[in-house]
Amino acid sequence: MTTPRRLVASISLALVFPAPLATQQSPFTIEQVMGAPFPDELTAAPTGGAVAWVFNTRGARNIWVAAPPDYAGRVVTAYAEDDGQEVGDLRWTPDTRAIVFVRGGSPNEKGEYPNPHSLVAGVEQAVWVVPVAGGSPRRIGEGHAPAVSPKGDHVALLRRGQVWWASLADTLPAEQLIHARGTARSLRWSPDGSKLAFVSDRGDHAFVAVYDVATKTLRFLDPSVDSDADPVWSPDGRRIAFLRNPAGAEGLPFTPQRAGQPWSIRVAEVASGAGRQVWIADSGPGSVFREVVADNQIRWGAGNRIVFPWEKDGWTHLYAVPVDGGRAALLTPGGFEVEHVRMSPDGATMVFSSNQDDIERRHIWKVSVSGGPPTALTRGADLEWTPVMTGDGRGVAFIRAGPRMPPRPVILLGPGGGTPRDLAPGAIPSDFPEAALVDPQPVLFPAADGMTIHGQLFVPRGIKTGDRRPAVIFFHGGSRRQMLLGWHYFYYYRNAYALNQYLASRGYVVLSVNYRSGIAYGMEFREALHYGAQGASEFNDVLGAGLYLRNRPDVDPKRIGLWGGSYGGFLTALGLARASDLFAAGVDLHGVHDWNIEIQNWVPAYDPAKQAEAAKLAYESSPLAYVKDWRSPVLLVHGDDDRNVQFSQTVQLTAALRTQRVDVEQLIFPDDIHDFLTHAHWVAAYEAAAAFFQRRLGRTP
CATH class of the missing domain: 2.120.10.30 (TolB, C-terminal domain)
Structure with missing residues (x-):
């Protein structure tokens, strides 16, 4: 593992590199289970059949392309370091000879770019262009969100909220286009x-x-x-x-x-x-x-039909309406939700992912913009997402994963479908522990108020009758998320899934909870009454998960822990604050601890003094309101350039817990953000979490 350049922690480095359990040797390390490259930013060339994507390989982010007829993926950039600099916003030029992209993260409210390695020379967010055939990338200028002109002569971009542009034909500097x-x-x-x-x-x-x-x-x-x-x-x-x-x-x-x-x-x-x-x-x-994951929420389709998402029946679906007006036609009927959406180059077909007929997974479907029943392109125990139709209309590329096989880009060719072709078959490292992973099982359990909650249960191998294992409950962030029966389509939750697998390999029973206010179970579940800052009704799901595990014959009821990040950190903290008798320990990554502070982060005009009733309820829905009842030890992990959840939330909670003499450990990453930008920080955080649970929940048999 690459050690972070700056690491401040109140735990010793020995905890970051935990020794194997004496009685149960782990078959793999956290570094190994997080070692597969993560594919993202899948995009199709405007003509022909080529596709491009970004591989994040242990923090080194690079652009890859694959083209017909062999579709053998190859890398076109050569960034080699885990430097915390994101690569994204891929845009093909009209002639498909080059790709415009962005390198570097977005600035915070002070205009500071994320610099998780604290490089004294500084970093930036800039637009670049790289030849697809090979060669060095050329910097176009500071900015993001590039839009390549259909003429292929210029690229427009955003810089500090203003529109700039630059020539693609020469190396003249970008200039402001619109004031x-x-x-x-x-x-x-x-x-x-x-x-x-x-x-x-x-x-x-x-x-x-x-x-x-x-x-x-x-x-x-x-x-x-x-x-x-x-x-x-x-x-x-x-x-x-x-x-x-x-x-x-x-x-x-x-x-x-x-x-x-x-x-x-x-x-x-x-x-x-x-x-x-x-x-x-x-x-x-x-x-x-209610939005979907798409490059634009509405699309102008063939036959002058506007395609858009709507949840009239309580589920997120696609509809179409004539440009001249009229009734909207439902394109995707049923009790499921559409998520990743793209239109075919000719505007006649929508390709999308959904959980139709398989509520805990994602599969690829297509439907005509003029109506008719949707057609499934994939089925089975794997998961598929982010479909894109190739520019020549002959194939659909997407990301595919399983409960054990990590995400990888594939393409489905021909009108008859068939078996998807792997675009980068040699990308998975040889030491990736696929065979040692477990298949999570879908479970249902009642919340404390009776609502049915979905989850995935990771049962360690080798449990014998009479074994009582320590258990850990995981809460995703968002809260507009859903964990799945396999590797996830978000990098953040790909990593969380890896830690859940690792904990199961160490002998823990792990329950991943899809609590109320998450997605994929309909509008009423997502917009659950009194959730979040209006009553924290999700605490019923936290209690229900704890009681479910406590009543399992393979779980030691005195050794149940919690972990989660962001919104999941909020639920972890809430569980420890309000139910320390049920939950023995927790790991809280950049969690929300006071809703009034968090709301101001998204709505600067929010003034608790002027909305006293809402502010009172928001505070009563926060972990800080119950800190006097908090007794269980906690590990707090946070980057101090977090733009989603203020670092002050962890500062405030730590001070309050110290007053209550609660055992608090901390792992702080100077200059990193909410979604840790370096692979090294993710590994360090997860190894510290695993060591914390080993010490606080005890050894497994």
């Missing part, structure tokens, strides 16, 4: 490359704007007091469709929102700026917009 009020986002070129649409966010409202390259003029489309988003061009470049969310519709974050003022879809004429409403959501369920 405008507000914060720009969602850059969208017109089909002919003559105009650039974007969203101008003004705080309590947002406009869709169009910049004309030839005349150097800016026009706002159908402006209002509302917040417009996700512009999409018509194929002829004369109109733009976009979403409109009504002013004042957003409630406080981390509270249930089952209904609100309805959102709508509008279409505007680019030449005049005049707009009209094409469709509006019904009141009640679905009136609050």
Whole structure:
């Protein structure tokens, strides 16, 4: 393992490298189970059949490509260090000869870029371009969110909320293209490359704007007091469709929102700026917009049909409506949720992942934008996500994983489907412990208030009748997440799944809990009453999980621990604070400990003094409100440049627990963020967690 360059901890380095248990030798290390490269950013070339993705291999992030006919993946960049610098926002040039990308993370509110190695020379977030055939990347300029012109001559990008652009034909520096009020986002070129649409966010409202390259003029489309988003061009470049969310519709974050003022879809004429409403959501369920994972939330499909997500029936589905208006047609009926969505190059087909007929997994489906039953492209015990149709329309590429086999990019060729072809078959290291992993089992258990909760149970091998093992409960973050019966599509939860497998290999019974306010079980489960800052009703699920394990014959009821990160850290802390008699110890990674502080992180205008009733309930829903009842030891892990959960939350909790004489251990990563940017920090955190549980919950048989 690569040791972090700066590591502050109140635990000794011996705990970061725990000795094997005397009575049960682990068949693999945390380094090994986290050693497979993680694929992400899968994208298809605009023409031909090539695809590209990013492999994160022990912290070294590189772009790979695979092209027909052999689809043999190869690397096109050569970054070799676990340097904490992200690679993403991949954009093909129209001629498919190069890929534009971003290297480096986004700045915090002070404008500081994430620098987890504390490099004194500093770091940046910049746009680069690299030839697909090979060669060194060329820096285009500081910024992010690149949008390559269909003409292939320029790339637009965002820098400090303003629109810049640079030539792809020469090495002249990028220059600011538009000087405008507000914060720009969602850059969208017109089909002919003559105009650039974007969203101008003004705080309590947002406009869709169009910049004309030839005349150097800016026009706002159908402006209002509302917040417009996700512009999409018509194929002829004369109109733009976009979403409109009504002013004042957003409630406080981390509270249930089952209904609100309805959102709508509008279409505007680019030449005049005049707009009209094409469709509006019904009141009640679905009136609050629910997004999917897509490059744009609405798409202009074949036959002039707008495709969009809606949860009218309480499930996130795809619908289509004619551009001229009319009733929305449901494309994906059933009790399941659509998640990762892409449109085919010809606009006739949507490819997507969902949990249809398999609620604890993801599989790939396709459906015509004109309607008809969806067709399954994958089934079985594996999981598949992020589908993209190739530019020539002959294949669908996606990421595939299993309960043991880690995620890897594959492609399904031909109209008849068949067996997916692995795009990088040699990428998995030879020492990856696939054979030593266990298959998690789906379980259902009652929460303390009777609600049925889903989970995955990792049962260690070799348990004999009469064995009473220590157990650990894992809570994901989000809370808009779902853990699955296999490796996860988020890097953060790929890592969490690895630790759960490692703990099972060490003899722990591990329960991963999909608590209320998570996704994939419908709107009412996700928008659970009194969840989060409005009552912390998820604590019922924490208690239910503990009681479920306590009543299992293979679990020692006095040795049950908790762990989780972010929202999962909140539930870990809440469980320890309110039920130390049930939970013996916990590992809390960057958890929320006071909802009033966390809400201000997302809504700066939130003033607890002016919303006294909501603030009182938010505090009573927080672990800090129950710290006087907290007795169980805890390991706190946090990066002090966290932009999601303020580092002050861990500072505040530590001080409060010390006053109560609770045994607190800490592992702090200076200059790292919420989702640790270095592989070394992830390994250090997880090895410290495993050692903590070994000492606090005792040895396994």
